Amino acid sequence: MYIDLVRIGKNYCVGKHKSRNAISNLSLSISENEIVTVLGQSGCGKSTLLKIIAGIEKPDAGQAYFRGQPITGIAMERGYIYQDYSLFPWLTVRQNIGFGLRNKNIPKHQKKVLIEEYLEKFGLKGAEQLYPRQLSGGMKQRTAIARSFCLKPDLLLLDEPFSALDMMNRHKLQDELLEILKGEKITYVMVTHDIEEAIYLSDRIIVMTPSPGAIQAIIPVSMPRPRTRTSSEFLTMREEIADMFYSKSI
Numbered sequence: 001m002y003i004d005l006v007r008i009g010k011n012y013c014v015g016k017h018k019s020r021n022a023i024s025n026l027s028l029s030i031s032e033n034e035i036v037t038v039l040g041q042s043g044c045g046k047s048t049l050l051k052i053i054a055g056i057e058k059p060d061a062g063q064a065y066f067r068g069q070p071i072t073g074i075a076m077e078r079g080y081i082y083q084d085y086s087l088f089p090w091l092t093v094r095q096n097i098g099f100g101l102r103n104k105n106i107p108k109h110q111k112k113v114l115i116e117e118y119l120e121k122f123g124l125k126g127a128e129q130l131y132p133r134q135l136s137g138g139m140k141q142r143t144a145i146a147r148s149f150c151l152k153p154d155l156l157l158l159d160e161p162f163s164a165l166d167m168m169n170r171h172k173l174q175d176e177l178l179e180i181l182k183g184e185k186i187t188y189v190m191v192t193h194d195i196e197e198a199i200y201l202s203d204r205i206i207v208m209t210p211s212p213g214a215i216q217a218i219i220p221v222s223m224p225r226p227r228t229r230t231s232s233e234f235l236t237m238r239e240e241i242a243d244m245f246y247s248k249s250i
């Protein structure tokens with residue numbers, strides 16, 4: 001498979017001789033070009049799971065593989081977007097988007113074309129010269145995602161990218177993202193708390209349980225896109241996942 005997690009375990013040290021078991025015996029495979037969301041209560045290990053795939057955290061047990069090779073650290077081909085956007089406050093939108101390209105060995109002209117492409121695709125034309133403090137939450141998030149797309153990663157890992165946005169902005173960005181993903185060869189793995197968001201975007205939903213983090217269910221979503229949030233199929237799935245989610249996690 002494209003991503004393989006095999007019997008992953010992860011403990012964090014939380015003081016002298018004390019550790020917290022964040023993830024236990026978790027196995028999961030993800031296909032190339034799949035859109036996967038990871039859903040679960042706060043603290044169930046979603047971010048840890050993403051960081052292990054990104055190579056930011058190392059598992060204590062088991063092994064994570066990307067294209068059949070063990071993941072041993074971070075790599076440009078696996079982009080990771082933090083919850084807090086991590087924009088550089090002293091750089092403009094254009095400079096933030098182009099930041100990762102500095103060390104890429106491609107002609108200057110091509111870098112400019114890429115930056116233009118993603119300014120356009122993420123609706124940031126006209127805001128190129130603004131600094132992060134001058135942006136709305138949605139614009140910050142667009143900038144952070146555009147910066148990652150610009151690097152043309154094979155895999156993009158996003159930790160609750162839309163959580164700070166109001167509903168209207170979140171829906172808008174979800175639609176834009178799906179449109180952009182249609183034209184890219186990219187595998188997309190995203191953490192969310194929002195069941196509706198997971199159903200709207202995903203090919204598959206991974207539901208996690210806490211203490212320690214483990215997989216409760218893997219739910220394929222076969223509804224054709226664009227999906228209607230008010231369709232009976234959508235609402236039924238939302239209810240089923242909510243039942244599963246709350247019955248186990250409380």
Ligand SMILES: Nc1ncnc2c1ncn2[C@@H]1O[C@H](COP(=O)(O)OP(=O)(O)OP(=O)(O)O)[C@@H](O)[C@H]1O
Nearest residue numbers: 012013014020022041042043044045046047048049
């Ligand atoms: N660096 C760390 N040091 C110690 N404990 C940690 C660390 N990172 C995470 N943990 C613990 O591991 C568990 C899983 O954390 P993680 O951030 O992966 O959960 P999450 O599901 O992403 O949570 P949230 O939805 O609130 O972001 C939690 O109990 C958390 O306190």
